[in-house]
Structure formats: C-alpha cells, structure tokens
Amino acid sequence: MKLVSAIIKPFKLDDVREALSEIGVSGITVVEVKGFGRQKGHTELYRGAEYVVDFLPKIRVDVAIAADKLDQVIEAISEAAKTGKIGDGKIFVSSLEQVVRIRTGETGPDAL
Amino acid sequence: MEDILNLRYALDTFYFLVSGALVMWMAAGFAMLEAGLVRAKNTAEILTKNVALFAIASIMYMLMGYGIMYPEGGNGVIPAFDLSFMFGGDNDAGAVLQQDAAGWYDGDYYSGMSDFFFQVVFVATAMSIVSGAVAERMKLWSFLIFAVVMTGFIYPMQGYWKWGGGFLDGLGFQDFAGSGVVHLAGASAALAGVLLLGARKGKYGPDGQIRAIPGANMPMATLGTFILWMGWFGFNGGSELVLSNVGEANAVAAVFVNTNAAAAGGVVAALLTARAIFGKADLTMTLNGALAGLVAITAEPLAPSPVWATAVGMVGGVLVVFAILSLDKLKIDDPVGAISVHGAVGIWGLLAVPFSNSDATFGAQIIGLLVIFGWTFTASFLVWLILKVTVGIRVSEEEEYNGVDLSECGLEAYPEFVGSRGSGI
Numbered sequence: 001m002k003l004v005s006a007i008i009k010p011f012k013l014d015d016v017r018e019a020l021s022e023i024g025v026s027g028i029t030v031v032e033v034k035g036f037g038r039q040k041g042h043t044e045l046y047r048g049a050e051y052v053v054d055f056l057p058k059i060r061v062d063v064a065i066a067a068d069k070l071d072q073v074i075e076a077i078s079e080a081a082k083t084g085k086i087g088d089g090k091i092f093v094s095s096l097e098q099v100v101r102i103r104t105g106e107t108g109p110d111a112l
Numbered sequence: 113m114e115d116i117l118n119l120r121y122a123l124d125t126f127y128f129l130v131s132g133a134l135v136m137w138m139a140a141g142f143a144m145l146e147a148g149l150v151r152a153k154n155t156a157e158i159l160t161k162n163v164a165l166f167a168i169a170s171i172m173y174m175l176m177g178y179g180i181m182y183p184e185g186g187n188g189v190i191p192a193f194d195l196s197f198m199f200g201g202d203n204d205a206g207a208v209l210q211q212d213a214a215g216w217y218d219g220d221y222y223s224g225m226s227d228f229f230f231q232v233v234f235v236a237t238a239m240s241i242v243s244g245a246v247a248e249r250m251k252l253w254s255f256l257i258f259a260v261v262m263t264g265f266i267y268p269m270q271g272y273w274k275w276g277g278g279f280l281d282g283l284g285f286q287d288f289a290g291s292g293v294v295h296l297a298g299a300s301a302a303l304a305g306v307l308l309l310g311a312r313k314g315k316y317g318p319d320g321q322i323r324a325i326p327g328a329n330m331p332m333a334t335l336g337t338f339i340l341w342m343g344w345f346g347f348n349g350g351s352e353l354v355l356s357n358v359g360e361a362n363a364v365a366a367v368f369v370n371t372n373a374a375a376a377g378g379v380v381a382a383l384l385t386a387r388a389i390f391g392k393a394d395l396t397m398t399l400n401g402a403l404a405g406l407v408a409i410t411a412e413p414l415a416p417s418p419v420w421a422t423a424v425g426m427v428g429g430v431l432v433v434f435a436i437l438s439l440d441k442l443k444i445d446d447p448v449g450a451i452s453v454h455g456a457v458g459i460w461g462l463l464a465v466p467f468s469n470s471d472a473t474f475g476a477q478i479i480g481l482l483v484i485f486g487w488t489f490t491a492s493f494l495v496w497l498i499l500k501v502t503v504g505i506r507v508s509e510e511e512e513y514n515g516v517d518l519s520e521c522g523l524e525a526y527p528e529f530v531g532s533r534g535s536g537i
Contacts, residue, residue: 048394050324
C-alpha cells in the first residue's frame with residue numbers, strides 16, 4: 001500500500017478530486033497548507049509599510065491506495081493539477097505500513 | 113398656542129433623544145472598526161474595552177461629569193461642581209407652558225433629561241478614541257481606571273470651558289459639534305497614553321524600518337466606519353440643538369448634507385492620496401479618510417455650502433494619510449490611526465471654521481485648540497504616569513506575544529478547534 005501526498009494549487013482541488021474519482025479512488029483527505037518551492041512570494045502593503053509574504057497557500061491532498069494503482073494515481077493527479085506555470089506543486093509517495101477502518105476494524109487492503 | 117408649544121417641546125426633545133441614540137450607535141462603530149484593525153489574538157480585549165468604557169462614561173458623567181460641564185454657575189474657568197443630576201428630575205410641564213412664546217427658545221424648550229442623554233454619548237465618543245491608539249499592549253484595568261478620570265473630570269472641564277459657557281466660549285471660540293471638545297480632546301488623551309506606553313513589540317525595526325501589523329478583519333473595520341458615518345448624522349445634526357421651526361429644520365438638513373459631503377470628500381481624497389504614494393488603493397487609509405472628513409466638518413457643519421464642506425473633508429482626507437505616515441516615522445505607534453484622524457484633523461477642523469463662519473476668528477480658534485490640547489494632554493499625561501508607576505499600564509512581553517485576549521480576558525475572540533478539556537469544542 002502507498003500513501004500519496006500531493007501539494008497542489010488550491011483552485012485545482014476540484015479537478016484533482018474528479019480525476020481521482022474517475023480512476024476509482026474514493027477516499028481523500030485535504031488540508032490547507034502554506035509553502036514554497038522555487039515559486040517566489042509577493043510583496044504586500046499595509047498603511048505604507050511593505051512586507052514580503054514568502055509562504056503561498058497550497059492544498060495537500062492525501063490518498064491511501066493499493067500499490068498496483070500507483071502509476072495511475074500519479075498520472076491522474078499530475079494531469080489534473082498541472083497549469084504549466086511555476087508553483088504547480090509536487091507529489092510525494094511513501095510506503096504505507098498499515099491501514100485500519102475504524103468502524104469495522106478491517107485492516108490492510110480491505111480497509112482502503 | 114399651548115398645543116404648538118407642547119408639540120415644539122416634544123419634537124425638540126425627541127430630536128435630542130434620537131440624535132443621542134444615533135451617537136450611541138457610534139460606540140458599535142468604534143468597536144467594530146478597532147476590532148477589525150487589531151490582530152485576532154487581541155480582539156476580545158478591545159471589544160471589552162469598548163463596551164466597558166461606554167458604561168463607565170455613562171455612569172461617571174451622570175455622577176459628576178455633567179454637573180461639572182453644565183453647572184448652574186461657575187466663574188468661566190472653574191465650574192460650580194453641581195452634583196445634583198444623579199438624583200433625577202426634569203422641567204415641570206406647567207412651568208414650561210407658562211414661558212413666553214416669543215422668547216421660547218431662550219427658555220426651557222426641551223427636556224433636561226434629553227439634554228443629559230445627548231451629552232453623555234459625546235463623552236463616550238471622546239473616550240473611545242483613546243482605546244484604539246493604545247490597543248494590543250495596554251493593561252485593560254489601567255485603561256478603565258483612566259476612563260473613570262477622563263469621563264468624570266478631564267473631558268467635562270474642557271467641555272465646560274466651551275459648551276458649558278466658560279471662558280473659551282466667551283472668547284468667541286467656535287466648535288459646533290466637537291472637532292476640538294470631543295475629537296482633539298480624545299486624541300490628546302490618546303497621545304499622552306501612547307507616549308508613555310511605547311510601541312507594540314516588533315512594530316519598529318532596529319534600522320528604523322516600519323513593519324506592518326495587519327488587522328485581522330477588514331469587513332468589520334469597514335462596517336465600523338459606515339456605522340460611525342451614519343451615527344455622525346446624530347453627532348452633527350443633533351448639535352444644532354433645535355428642530356421645531358422652518359429655519360431650524362432647514363439648518364439641520366444642511367448639517368446632514370454637509371456632514372455626508374465631507375465624509376465623501378475625505379474618502380476620495382484619502383483613496384487618491386494612498387494611490388499616489390503607494391501605487392495601490394489602501395482600504396484602511398480610505399476608511400480613515402471617511403472619518404477624517406467627518407471630524408474636519410464637525411467644528412462647523414452648518415455654515416459651509418455643500419461644495420465647501422466637501423473640500424473641507426478632502427483636506428482632512430489628504431492630511432490624515434500624511435499624519436499616519438508621519439506618526440510612524442516618529443515611532444508613535446497608533447494601530448488604528450486615532451491620533452491622526454481625531455487630533456491632526458481635529459485641529460484642521462477647528463482652523464477651517466473662519467473660512468465659512470464670519471463669527472469665528474483664527475485667533476480664537478488657535479487659543480481654543482491650544483487650551484483643549486494643553487489641558488487634556490497634561491491632565492491625561494499625569495494620570496497615565498501615576499498609573500504607570502503604580503499598577504503599570506503595559507502588559508508583559510510574553511502576554512503581548514500570546515495576545516491580550518488570553519492574559520486580560522481569558523478567552524479567545526475566534527476560538528478554533530483545540531480539543532480543550534472541559535469545553536464543548
């Protein structure tokens with residue numbers, strides 16, 4: 001099993017969710033984060049005082065999947081989240097040791 | 113004839129009451145404006161200050177302030193300290209109706225209680241100017257103690273000198289609704305406090321940089337400004353003090369139009385000034401511009417033509433932007449711009465009067481503003497100083513870092529999911 005974490009631009013969330021749904025990934029966790037890679041921040045102005053905002057709003061999408069779906073999921077997220085402009089984000093893949101469905105107690109791939 | 117007199121009395125009394133209620137509503141305006149311009153962690157405390165100061169003003173002015181400001185007697189400088197208002201009473205209807213109809217408006221032409229009500233809301237307005245300037249780092253209870261002295265004594269004394277018939281009035285100093293008596297006075301008390309309090313931590317950098325500390329809620333700041341704008345129709349309109357005949361009704365209408373015109377002028381001027389200096393429109397400067405326009409016209413909202421009132425407001429709008437930037441350069445930290453809006457522009461408001469009112473002279477206006485500033489600043493400075501060396505006026509560095517909501521109020525304005533034990537969150 002794999003945990004796929006994707007950092008994407010916030011307005012791409014719906015596109016990514018739909019793309020994942022189309023390939024049969026039904027569960028998803030979303031959290032609002034801030035961050036930057038190579039995309040620079042911007043300058044804001046408040047009552048004449050300038051300040052730089054380095055951290056940009058992003059969304060992190062977490063999906064837990066069976067290992068055999070990995071390539072499909074990576075492709076789906078990449079296609080949906082891409083704009084071609086700097087700041088599109090990254091996908092992180094890690095091994096998922098254990099998954100538990102709390103309601104039923106199922107574990108492993110049955111719990112995905 | 114008796115019917116007419118009854119009606120006049122009732123109408124003018126009603127007018128005072130409604131105008132007073134509109135000015136009371138400005139307390140909500142200040143609360144929203146200030147809450148929107150401070151950080152989230154300091155919001156509950158500033159709201160507490162605003163509610164409490166209004167209540168304190170109501171009580172202190174009833175107990176002693178009103179009698180100091182409008183005593184029967186007094187020698188022009190020292191009032192007569194009449195403390196009878198708290199025990200109630202009003203004009204006797206029979207005695208009122210026996211007054212000569214020809215000199216009606218020189219007699220008791222409206223309820224004494226309504227006079228108090230209209231005046232007490234002005235004290236609260238002056239006091240609330242202070243709360244914004246000292247926001248985010250002052251101890252709540254030190255502020256409230258200051259409020260007791262300001263509303264019970266400092267404000268009423270200078271109010272007596274002008275509106276209570278004291279020596280400033282005798283000199284020909286003109287201040288229709290209080291650019292000086294209310295706004296400059298409030299700003300003077302605020303300045304004294306801010307000088308002794310110091311700037312917020314991190315506001316000014318070691319190399320002289322001015323750092324932005326953005327407010328947490330622009331919608332509330334905007335709502336507050338609009339509430340103040342509307343309340344000002346009572347503030348200036350009610351200060352005409354009469355409504356019940358053709359001439360006075362026209363005068364009140366002119367005051368409303370001029371008040372609105374000045375606010376509009378202030379908005380446009382501040383917006384354009386900020387755009388010119390910063391390259392972008394700044395909402396907070398625009399909001400301050402509206403208030404600056406209103407403060408500027410408050411000393412004389414009746415005499416000008418609508419176009420001149422707009423111009424007076426515009427000057428206020430330009431002035432306030434520069435005043436805000438200048439105070440920051442002087443490292444005088446005023447989170448909401450209160451000293452600039454009410455002090456710098458209050459001074460302009462007083463000096464603008466002779467341009468449209470031929471009864472005013474620059475000499476009398478200057479003396480008036482120097483007396484009001486001198487008295488209020490000095491008396492306030494003394495009180496703040498005593499508070500500083502006894503109970504202290506500033507929260508500790510750690511309390512300031514965590515937010516005064518937690519240290520002074522023990523609650524959060526925007527509580528978020530923290531999984532706290534004992535709560536329903």
